[in-house]
Amino acid sequence: MDYNTVFLNIAKSYGGIISTSIAAKYGISKAVLYKLCRANKIYRIVKGQYILPDDMQDELLAISNRSKRIIFSHETALYLHGISDRTPFEHTVTAPSGCIPSAAIKSECKVYYIKPDLFELGKTIMRTPAGNDVPAYDLERTICDIIRSRNKLGTETFIAALKRYVVNPKKDLNKLNSYAKNMGVSNILHQYLEVLL
Numbered sequence: 001m002d003y004n005t006v007f008l009n010i011a012k013s014y015g016g017i018i019s020t021s022i023a024a025k026y027g028i029s030k031a032v033l034y035k036l037c038r039a040n041k042i043y044r045i046v047k048g049q050y051i052l053p054d055d056m057q058d059e060l061l062a063i064s065n066r067s068k069r070i071i072f073s074h075e076t077a078l079y080l081h082g083i084s085d086r087t088p089f090e091h092t093v094t095a096p097s098g099c100i101p102s103a104a105i106k107s108e109c110k111v112y113y114i115k116p117d118l119f120e121l122g123k124t125i126m127r128t129p130a131g132n133d134v135p136a137y138d139l140e141r142t143i144c145d146i147i148r149s150r151n152k153l154g155t156e157t158f159i160a161a162l163k164r165y166v167v168n169p170k171k172d173l174n175k176l177n178s179y180a181k182n183m184g185v186s187n188i189l190h191q192y193l194e195v196l197l
Contacts, residue, residue: 003028003032003036003041004041006026006028007041007042007052008052010022010023010026011051011052011055015058015061015130015131015132016051016052016055016056016057016058016061016130016132017045017049017050017051017057017058017061017062017065018033018042018049018050018051018052019048019049019050019065020033020048020049021048023050033050037050040053041053045057045062046062046066046104047104049062049065049066056130058128058130058132059091059108060072060076060080060091060128060130060132060134061128061130061132061134063091063093063105063108063109064134064135066101066102066104066105067095067101067102067105069095069096069099069101070093070094070095070101070105070109070111070135071093071094071095071119071123071135071136071137072091072092072093072126072134072135072136072137073092073093073094073112073136073137073141073142073145074092074094074110074112074142074145074146074149074153075088075091075092075153075157076088076091076092076093076136077092077126077136077137077139077141077142077145078142078146078157078161080126080127080128080134080136081126081136081139081142083139083142083161083164083165083168084157084160084161084164090108090109090110091108091109091110092109092110092111092112093105093109093110093111093112094111094112094113094114094119094137094145095111095112095113095114095119096113096114096115096116096119097113097114097115097116098116099113112145112149118182118183121141121179121182121183122137122138122140122141122142122144122179123135123136123137123138123141124136124137124138138175139165139168139170139171139172140171140172140175140176140179141179142161143161143162143165143176143189144176144179144180144183144185144189146158146161146162147180147185147188147189147192148183148185150188162192162193162196163196166193166196176189177189
């Protein structure tokens, strides 16, 4: 079997990441992956995920592939929406309460928890800087999240995000108001918007 061709095809189809489950569909066992990794033909990024030696890892895609029960939120979502110009030092995800993300996710990300009935609210698909699609919250949900977590985020990040949101031509104040009611932050939201609008 020509592993180079197979891995190139997998990498092209899956955002550069070769997972053990996808490799198995192509008839490549974990033992073969281990052997190729030791020979520096592929590199292990975390358990069950590999990249080709010349490829750059898409961190966001790699994190997203580890669990279907996380959505990028807070600072990472602000970054994906272009509301923050700084790449987050630590990526942020939200999981439904009761869900325990893997140790790999917890070691690389700040994890927020939300009631399961609010977990999907505002979920959308965003493109990473590397060009791959990942789940993230839409802009209005992200603003509600940062209002809920304003004490943990720091005033500078929180205020800067709100200021950029109010001048964003894509903002949807009706949707923002609806989300804020569902998430119990409408009073606080209105206090800040009165000053900024």
